[in-house]
Amino acid sequence: MRNGMVLLLACLLNVFPALAQSPAVQQILDAVNTDSLVWRAQRLTGQVAVDVGSGPQTILSRNSFQPGNALAEAWLQQAFTRMGYAPTVQAFSGNGANVLAEKPGLLHPERKVIICAHYDAMPGGTTAPGADDDGSGVCAVLEAARVMAGQEFENTVVFALWDKEEQGMLGSAYYASAAAGNDEQITAVVNMDAIGYDGNGDGLLRIHTRAVGNSIAIKDSMVLVNTTYGLNLPIAVNNPGETYSDHASFWSEGYGAILLIEDFDNDPNPHYHSPTDKLQYMDTAYWTNLTRLAIGTTAALAIPAGPVDIHEMKAQPVFELWPNPAHGSVEIRIGGEGAMADGLVLTDATGRMVREWSLPLAAQRLPLEGISPGTYLVRATGVQNAVQRLVVMP
């Protein structure tokens, strides 16, 4: 009996994550490639020359006060352009230049999911390869842009490469402050800073979060992606997390953000901020794993979109579900014509009704207990064009 129960539980645990998987996210994860990361890092860290239009040149230092910083900026723009994006440069005081590329969301272009890293490096002087700090994060952002290029998403994805992090997170602070000033909706920020060193080989990574905006939920999403897609990487969570990288610029503006980082607390890279922060000291398998986790989380939060769903949902939603993907329960915001609806019906992918609620609700939340992870449609009955997709996570 006891053994039977354990077996049954084990089966359920194995089956549910499989149900929750998005084939699009899985495809994106499968496309993440170590050779691609290394190829870019060789150029970004000065092992191999680049050509941005004026012959071969080597990026010897990406320090803010070295000419290699501008060369890196030009090369990063070239990298995005070659992948089919139209990158922009956001200039800020003192020659600062954030390099940005966007993939506009089909359903909610105003909602941004940001995957980011900083391209400037330490130390000062003429040699600063900055392979781990933060070439590892920069190449992961470029890899995200590459593997996500062929997929459409409901939300906008921003691939952001900050400048002058080492001068006080100036680039990300400029971006976050401008975004807050414009009342922009930033759904999530996934920041990577030093994700390629694992000296003790234990594979441990850290997620820094804290109770600002939806930062805890973003951390939860990353933890779920880790199991749902079978990455199963050992994770330590720092809560409240440190403010020593660009995610903190978003916390300062009240936006949800997390930092993904190697085990900097107990297994720091001894080449940190030195001229020997080189690719040869990094663990490329570990680096690829963390890259996958960051990209999978970004893709899941951006919500892969199929053209059929989009066509159906583009017509004026009269209610909204938040957060989505959801876990446990989901907040529902009903507006406009939605006030005339008399009920809500949850159907699964085959059109089978799973649950219904009558309106108005006692609380502004739909409880999701007992609903298997997967993709559903929520339809308001009695009004036109009132359907939203809901992804239930385990």
Ligand SMILES: [Zn+2]
């Ligand atoms: Zn850094």
